[in-house]
Amino acid sequence: MYQPEEIRILIIDDEPSILKFLSLGLQNEGYQVLTAEDGISGVNAAQEYQPHIVILDVMMPGIDGYEVCKLLKNMGAVAIIMLTAKDEVEDRVKGLTLGADDYMSKPFSFQELLARIHARIRNQFPHMVGEMQIGPFRIDDRRKEIRYDQRVLSLSATEYELLKYLVVNHGIVLSKATILDKVWGYDFGGQENIVEVYIRSLREKLDDREHQLIRTIRGSGYRVDLP
Template identity: 75%
Template sequence: MYDAREIKILLVDDEASILEFLELGLENEGFQIMKAQDGISAINIAKQFHPHIAILDVMMPGMDGFEVCKMLKKLSDVAVIMLTAKDEVGDRVKGLTIGADDYMAKPFSFEELLARIHARIRNQFPHLLNEVVVGPFQIKDGRKEIRFKGETLTLSTTEYELLKYLVINHGIVLSKAKILDDVWGYDFGGQENIVEVYIRAIREKLGDTEHQLIRTIRGSGYRVDLS
């Protein structure tokens, strides 16, 4: 895993109660925390603090979260998790389009936010990881190797990246479009059915003939279940 004390998180929200709640919870997890109640302050803090993760509210007076996200992304490779007051598709699409890495709708559980923070660290800052153990999986990113129930899987480069992505985001439903964007890249321009082809191949290598490990969520995408 990683040492949480090495991870810097910037909290940006105009509601002091939310900032205090998040600060207390995340400091108890060991993370380094800085906070801001407006966009200008967030940008100024980020220039000195150099956060790995920014948890950013969309609805703020003055400079909104979308503008702050764009400016933060210009400064560094910070991973941005946006908080929206409503689970609206428009906010989600706009946030992802301007560079946000994830989003959550208020109200949210601290446990889910923590899981998404872990996923962002594993996805975007693998150099901070020694070895990731998730359920029956061991991911050794430096060696591009995944072990399942103690056995090393024989995977192509793309199979490795896809399985790692699915496992790290276990419990979260991932659409084919999002998988294409995050694994193949925004400029890939491929067809979504390529995801089905690779999922089928990975299931065979895992012996997941009943699709109990990598579940198909009809009309939504795929979800890895480890329970």
């Protein structure tokens, strides 16, 4: 697993109480933390601090979180978790379209935020993780190898990336469109049914005949449920 002290987190929020709460909590977990009280200060801080993770509030004076998100994504590799007091689908879609990697509505659980930070690190900075154990899965990104119940799975390169993405995001429903974007890439010109083909193959290799491990959520996508 990664060492938290190697991870730099920038929190951008105009609520001092939120900044203090998150800063203390994440520092106690071992992370390096920097805070900013508005969008402009946050962008300037990001240029010097080069954070791995940015926790970004949407509603701020000056430039809002959406504009900050767009600017940060143009700077390079950074994982952005957006915070909002709203829970509207349109707001989430707008943030994700601009490049946000995750979305949480206030109020939120600190433990859930930690879990989402862990997922972002595993997904976007695998070189900092190396090997990780998630339930019955052991993922070795250096060897591009996944073990399930101590058994090495025989996977193609795409099957490896797909299964890793599903497992790292276990418990979260992932749509076919999202899976295509994250595994195949935005420029993939194929059809969404390619996801079904690969899911079927993974279920066979995992001996998941009853679809209890990789569940189909009708009308929404797929979700990995760990035992």
